[in-house]
Amino acid sequence: MAYKDFEGLSTNLNTSPAHQTFQADSAQIELPDASFIRDAMIQRDGMDLVLDGPHGTITIDGYFAAEQAPSLVGPGGEMLTPNLVNSFATSPSHYAQNLSMSDESPVGFIQELSGEGTITHTDGSVSPLNMGQPVYEGDIIETASNGAVNITFSDESSFAVSEDSRVAIDEYVYDNSGAGEGSQNFSVLKGMFVFTSGLVGRDDPDDVHIQTPSGSIGIRGTIIAGDIDNGEVTVVEGAIVVSDFAGNEVTLDNQFETAKFLPQSGVDNIGLLKADEVSQKFVKIAKVAPIMFSSIEDSAKETPHTPLQPHNAQDPADAAQSTQHETDHTAASGTVDQDADNKVDGSLNEEPLAPQDAKDGETGEKGDTSGETGTPGPDAANQPDADMQQHKMPLHSDTHTAEEMAAIKYAMKMQSLKEAQMQTVSAAGGEDTLMHEGLQTPTAQNTLGTTEPKLLDTTQTQDNILDNNLPPPPVIELPDHYFTSNQTINDNGEWWSATTGNDTNVVLNGDNNTVNLRAGNDQITINGNNNEVTLESGADFAGITGDGNLVYGGQDDDTIIIHLTAENNQIWGQGGNNTFDLYGDNNTLYLGWGAHDEITVYADAHGNTILGREGINTYDLKTAQNTIIGGDNEDIFKMDAATINEISNNDFANFIKGGDSANDFDSLWISEDATLNFTLIDGDYFRNIEHIDLTHADVTIQNLTWDDIINMTDTDNKLYITGNDTNDHLTIVGDTADTQTAITENSINYDVYTNDVNGTTVTLYVENTIDATVPV
Known part of the structure; x- marks a missing residue:
């Protein structure tokens, strides 16, 4: 656990009618509101703990001086344990200069970011989240109501949280020699999260832990998703061990198997969710947790839904007493000892399974697997599509x-x-x-x-x-x-x-x-x-x-x-x-x-x-x-005389195209004196152009046909031509216009011509200052 040393700091906090004070002289202190656990700013003031929440402030005198700091319990049984307090405790901002940030190397970086959030370092400094930003042991990441973030660590694990979340990087140790040795500890106070394990914690759930206000999660080679606010956790791939503060424990090792923390009565295995239920439940985190959602999509296509009978985790004593009534391979309620080693598969005291000992349905061996919990090996029918092979x-x-x-x-x-x-x-x-x-x-x-x-x-x-x-x-x-x-x-x-x-x-x-x-x-x-x-x-x-x-x-x-x-x-x-x-x-x-x-x-x-x-x-x-x-x-495409001459004397495969929207008003802007002869210009060179601007030079447009206008404009088939004076010239050739009217639009006076070309109505707007020849 990353400890934040604020020894010797003190401050005088202003009291208010919503300010309450407790003494740290009992094992537990009941909080009046769950927001003091989820949303409060957790500060160390000398030896006192201050919770500055949306509904007031609570001070616990002598909290950090107590031999055994009390747990802070919300009305629903959720708990701010001493470990969680140490994870999220910061100093008031005006003490930041008394602290020093760790000079260690970063343990990860911000891999994906949507919306807004902040990162608080161990020196008390707070900064907005940015893509690629380094993350250090002891950092606290919080997201706004529009924010979501994914953190990638050096062992290739990742931790993604949704909007309105709080997560602390308590401990990160990794031996990058390739052995996968190390440990990871995280704490999450609120929001949704998705954890994807990397090299650390692939086999031993003692290596990776996530602490929550309802209990802890031990992780063994997996993708898991959790909803802290509802107290639920779901296995997407792999296996996890879910434990509450009373020692009740459940192992989840089936895809989409889900447990719910019941703070006052244990851990409930609520069974298997359908793939679409998991996808819908965690949709808020989809934009920064794509690995999980791809796995869910694959499962929805390939794996039929098999109901699993829900069961509750028992008190350890009750579980021990009832083992005589269970099968020889059942070690605890909701867990199965498939490898007959008298230990619950995936539990905290289970030895990691060596690759050569892997059974069907358990990860650890390359190639085909056939058990329920196994992920198909390379021989399975899940090879990349042909058109995606280029990305390997x-x-x-x-x-x-x-x-x-x-x-x-x-x-x-x-x-x-x-x-x-x-x-x-x-x-x-x-x-x-x-x-x-x-x-x-x-x-x-x-x-x-x-x-x-x-x-x-x-x-x-x-x-x-x-x-x-x-x-x-x-x-x-x-x-x-x-x-x-x-x-x-x-x-x-x-x-x-x-x-x-x-x-x-x-x-x-x-x-x-x-x-x-x-x-x-x-x-x-x-x-x-x-x-x-x-x-x-x-x-x-x-x-x-x-x-x-x-x-x-x-x-x-x-x-x-x-x-x-x-x-x-x-x-x-x-x-x-x-x-x-x-x-x-x-x-x-x-x-x-x-x-x-x-x-x-x-x-x-x-x-x-x-x-x-x-x-x-x-x-x-x-x-x-x-x-x-x-x-x-509204884009502007500027061309000088040399460019106009280039397209008039060559047949290029290139082209200029305005935006696709009919509401765009994209302009061809002739910047130097030039002649634009449409007889010499490929009819496909200009696309989706709504406006030709002649106001910056003396320009002559020759041999423009109604078909040229159709080719160069969008689906409205409307072309505007503006100019300064009679030094700008326009000649329309071919069919005569069906109608001619005069209008004023945006303070510009236009002569407007329309023509029907094989059932397509074409409209030409010519500023009346231009010397124009349009047969009518």
Whole structure:
């Protein structure tokens, strides 16, 4: 248990009518309200304990001086034990300067995040949760009413909590030599959680414990889900031992078997839930616990529901007295001694099962399994779908077994990607590993630089393209190197992570590295190839000269330059108003959700693809030899005279396309004097354009037909043309317009022409200052 040393601290707390005081002179103290357990701020004031809750404040005098600190019991029997108090006790904020944060290395990091939350360190400091943020032993994580978070640890275990949750990382010990030795202790006061075990605790439930206000859970190689508020815990895979404070104990070793803490009467095994019941029950945590939900989905498809007779856990004395009436292999109510060692399988005193001793239905042996509780081995019919094989990545550790390879659903690196698409990746067999959104193992090669650029289906929507072009899923791992200031990286295949919010200047010369930059205004030059770089908060700058790199933008205003030598890179923009300068060839740029991104594509940049998302984005195009697809909102596509001349004299496979929504008003903006002759321009080059803006130069539009308008506009078939004066010219050729009217819209006077083209109504709005020739 991570002890927080606040010895010698004292303060005078203001009392209020809702302030109550108790003495720490009894074994238990009854609390008036359960919120003092779930929601109260737990503070140490010298030797006193202070619970500052939503319905008042309670002080327990001499709590930390007592030889045996009392347990604090709520009206329903839930309990704030001394261990839980030590897990969540902090100091008042004005004492933070008297404490020092641990200088140990982090034990994990924030792998997935939705909404808001905070992390409190042992020095009393509190900060908002951020993606990739290191997590230390002794940290307390709390989520807001809109928050959910998943923490990944160095043994590849993970702990996810839903909104309105509180979890403490009490103890984390791991020997990373590959033996899986270590221990993990967590405490959860409220909310829902999903724990996925890693190398620690695979066989011995003494290695991993979760403390709750109703009792404890010992974990043996599993995925479990718990609802602290209802006192329920469910096995998704593996086995667990559920114990209350009176010593009543139940082992759960069937998939979706569920127990409920009854604080005043024991632990009740309520039987097997259906897969859809488990999925619905824990839906609030789905966005950050994809592994569990993928396992549930697979089970719903493959495993019929078999009812299990519920039974209650007995008092230890009663259980011992009743064993003579049970079968020889039954050691306690609700548990079975299948291996005939006179110990309950999975109980706290059960020896770990050696692989060679594994029975049918128990994990521990590669290959086929046939028992109820076993997870199918590689010979079972759960191999990946053919179209998902490309996502398979090599094992990072040879300690993974086939039984641990579950079908998983991973979320993309940053929040916008998670919202865009969730993909299912099936992993089975000895050459796969647990994979989901996060950080790439150094042994995994980024293949972006070795593949030919894709030709996009011109009929695809933005969402289709996102779905079909997501980057490959990385493998979980903790960093090899941490740095706090400027860093030059010449190594290959390593993971580097900044540990502070300092401004850093990084030069990345090596290949196949993973680099995470923390808060701060960072600069990184990427000269190497096949690296993965994540920019977090702060106004960051990235310059890319290498090939095949994968770069994730941050939450603030970033500047990213793709230099002339840079090819086959992928850049995923995120938040902020970002600036992108594109000089190289065959790169792919996915914009984020910022209000306004500015993208300049220079004359030598060819074969690139840019996909817009949200925001009013400006694309300054100094060449026509790229594919640009706008997003949701009113985008501006600027073209100079050289670009107009380029598309007039060449037949490119590239195109420019505005957003898919009929409410978008995407503009083609001619920035220099030019002639736009539609006889010379491929009819498929402009797509979903609602507006041609001639107000910035003297422009002549020649030979525009009604069919051209249909081809270049969205499903409304409406085109607006605005200009300053009679130096702008427009000539419509072909069929005569059916009607002509004059209107004023948004303070602009238009002549409006309509025409029926094979049953399609086409509408042309021409600002009346333009010298226009339209046959009527």
